[in-house]
Amino acid sequence: xxxxxxxxxxxxxxxxxxxxxxxKEYKKIDLLKDGLGFLFDEIxxxxxxxxxxxxxxxxxxxxxxKSILTDxxxxxxxxLISDYPEENSLIFVIDGKISKSSFYNELKKAxxxxxxxxxxxEEEYYLLFSKIxxxxxxxxxxxxxxxxxxxxxxxxxxxxxxAEKLFSYPDKIDKAVILSLVSVTIEDNxxxxxxxxxxxxxxxxxxxxxELRYLGYDALSLLLIILSQLRFIxxxxxxxxxxxxxxxxxxxxxxxSKKISSGRIYYxxxxxxxxxxxxxxxxxxxxxxEEDIKVSADNPDFLLEMFILNSDK
Numbered sequence: 123x124x125x126x127x128x129x130x131x132x133x134x135x136x137x138x139x140x141x142x143x144x145x146k147e148y149k150k151i152d153l154l155k156d157g158l159g160f161l162f163d164e165i166x167x168x169x170x171x172x173x174x175x176x177x178x179x180x181x182x183x184x185x186x187x188k189s190i191l192t193d194x195x196x197x198x199x200x201x202l203i204s205d206y207p208e209e210n211s212l213i214f215v216i217d218g219k220i221s222k223s224s225f226y227n228e229l230k231k232a233x234x235x236x237x238x239x240x241x242x243x244e245e246e247y248y249l250l251f252s253k254i255x256x257x258x259x260x261x262x263x264x265x266x267x268x269x270x271x272x273x274x275x276x277x278x279x280x281x282x283x284x285a286e287k288l289f290s291y292p293d294k295i296d297k298a299v300i301l302s303l304v305s306v307t308i309e310d311n312x313x314x315x316x317x318x319x320x321x322x323x324x325x326x327x328x329x330x331x332x333e334l335r336y337l338g339y340d341a342l343s344l345l346l347i348i349l350s351q352l353r354f355i356x357x358x359x360x361x362x363x364x365x366x367x368x369x370x371x372x373x374x375x376x377x378x379s380k381k382i383s384s385g386r387i388y389y390x391x392x393x394x395x396x397x398x399x400x401x402x403x404x405x406x407x408x409x410x411x412e413e414d415i416k417v418s419a420d421n422p423d424f425l426l427e428m429f430i431l432n433s434d435k
Contacts, residue, residue: 126237139178142213153181165177174210176210177211177213200229203233219369315331327430341415341422360398372386
């Protein structure tokens with residue numbers, strides 16, 4: 123059997139893919155590291171003793187415009203999986219949605235299965251949080267979950283890693299423990315602030331900015347990170363307006379040192395109510411604020427609060 127698992131939350135998609143084997147042994151192939159030649163050799167070789175082969179393949183870029191599969195290699199790949207024994211399991215993990223292209227149709231015709239993994243809802247994360255707490259003999263309530271969820275967000279890997287770390291704490295879990303143990307970077311906080319701005323939720327954005335200042339973050343440092351985050355959101359909106367798909371945008375904005383998931387692109391486009399032109403206007407205003415702070419020594423808190431309050435004008 124050959125199956126492609128795909129979804130917006132790569133960590134959860136990987137988890138569901140590996141769960142397929144249900145405790146059975148399987149071989150992992152990192153396509154980014156091992157390469158297509160290794161994959162082709164692996165799926166074209168079979169045991170003389172009729173042993174079943176289970177293979178999980180990740181870091182696959184098969185469906186974007188920058189796909190590692192050339193037309194020639196696609197033919198080889200299709201030939202190999204068409205002859206793949208039904209009793210063996212070959213599972214691919216795909217980050218993001220899969221467009222129903224001609225290649226997709228050829229895979230379907232060859233008998234390949236496709237399973238979409240939907241991101242967890244907040245309620246599903248609450249159930250997961252409760253289960254991890256119960257397994258560690260910890261008492262929690264909905265209020266503690268809400269604090270944790272607000273701090274961590276809805277990325278499956280980050281959520282589970284932070285929950286495991288939290289519930290390894292030997293004493294009682296309370297709000298102070300969560301706030302001290304959960305890893306929330308300044309970039310994460312500022313990204314949330316920028317999301318509130320582009321959602322036109324000014325009061326909440328102002329509240330978040332004041333919380334960050336209360337926690338001791340320097341106003342000028344916040345300004346520079348806001349500039350960086352809004353530039354990123356601008357590029358996402360600009361490429362989307364140029365009719366790039368979410369996978370294409372993620373690929374375009376990724377680098378060797380930092381991979382951008384299509385799931386992150388999805389949420390930016392879902393939440394952002396501003397056009398790329400409107401965001402570019404905000405960037406110009408922030409540039410002027412930076413100049414006023416550095417050259418004229420103007421009050422950064424006042425300027426940034428006024429910027430947030432007038433961000434939709």
